[in-house]
Amino acid sequence: MTAIDRIAHLNRWRHRPLTEKIVLALGMLLLSVVFPPFPVAVIVLVVMTVATLAGAEVPVRVWLACAGGPLGFLLIGVVFLAVQIDSDGIALAPEGMSVAGQMMTRTLAGLSCFLFLALTTPTTDLLAGLRRFGVPPEIVEIALLMYRFIFLLADAAYSMDRAQAARLGHSSKRRRLRSLGLLVANLLPRAMDQGRRLEMGLAARGWTGDMRVLSRATPLSVPTLALVVVIEVLTAAAGVHFS
């Protein structure tokens, strides 16, 4: 299990209705890409970070760890925007800094919305929610099964990796590459086999190709949803007013 997945199942807002979380995260995400970054993106960044850390009580350490990778990407992007190429070669771009600043603010706002969704809502809930957006049920089902297989295969890959390491399979770069190749080559038939066995097991129990699972549904809270919409309308108003 990844840290994100664990927190998504254990945070305080885990059982809040999917609609509330989706409206908050996607609504704010939309506002942050549609409006100019000041002041909307700043508001979005603050609101969403507070919602994630204080509201859903996601540990700061986990939040920072998740933001780390994307922030590295962002840093490279900022450096690119701040320089320009002309006849003299590479130079510092005069307007590049403001473009970079705008881009950085918007990206951070987007990241905060995205992390809110990923850290408060388990992937399975989100996938099940995709049906409401008109994604074909077969595709949603394949995605849900895939989610299950990922953890099964990850366990297998992990034990293979440890077995290889214990047999000096990681002693040089060349061997590492060969070990990894063997691991992948063993994983593929195993994955296919696991799929086939699961299918057989289900067929033996009269499965006709439909997956039905119970999920705990919390009734939608109208005041909470109204609060979310009010926050978004105010943010949009700030965007219209200051731009």
Add this chain to the structure above:
Amino acid sequence: MHIMEGFLPVEHAIGWFGVSAPFVVAGVMRLRRIVRERPQAKMMLAAAGAFTFLLSALKMPSVTGSCSHPTGTGLGAVVFGPAVMSVLGMIVLLFQALLLAHGGLTTLGANVFSMAIVGPWVSWGVWRLAGKLGASITVAVFFAAMLGDLATYMTTSVQLALAYPDLSSGIPGAIAKFGGIFAVTQLPLAIVEGLLTVVVMNALSGRAGKVDEIQVLCGEVRG
């Protein structure tokens, strides 16, 4: 290299979703047909997708020192076929975003185009072409994986350059900037991925007897 959440301006984000849509819709239609004809294929497809996800999460020994991951698109395209890969690739990218915080939702369209469409189709094309030219399987697999990988990164460079043109030299300058850094970091990576895929295919064909039979291993998926 996944483009992170919020990095692309809104017009670009929507535009790339539009560009990817026909490929993904075609892939979805194909998948639905496979599943309708043979419901048992659903499990195999899910297993194939999970395999692709894991492939992209494995650490490769890197040349430049930074930790790096195979894209897996080359192997996926050769084994499962490019049309199916576009849909599986999209779900994999969604999982990478939600489980590993790589990539994002607004940038999903752009990432799908570079990693689930361009990469697999280039790999598949190279693989078929090399086969027709009579190249050995090792050579064909190596170039399919390597060029698929490179095509993915070149597409990402172009996407970034279109979104953020260089202020004095415009889009070509920006492509040179983004492409320059990717060439340094990604060329060795692409070669490593090519070598890795050769090792994988050799080991697989050792199991299956002939390379054609590798695809039989995944027969349900190819449909």
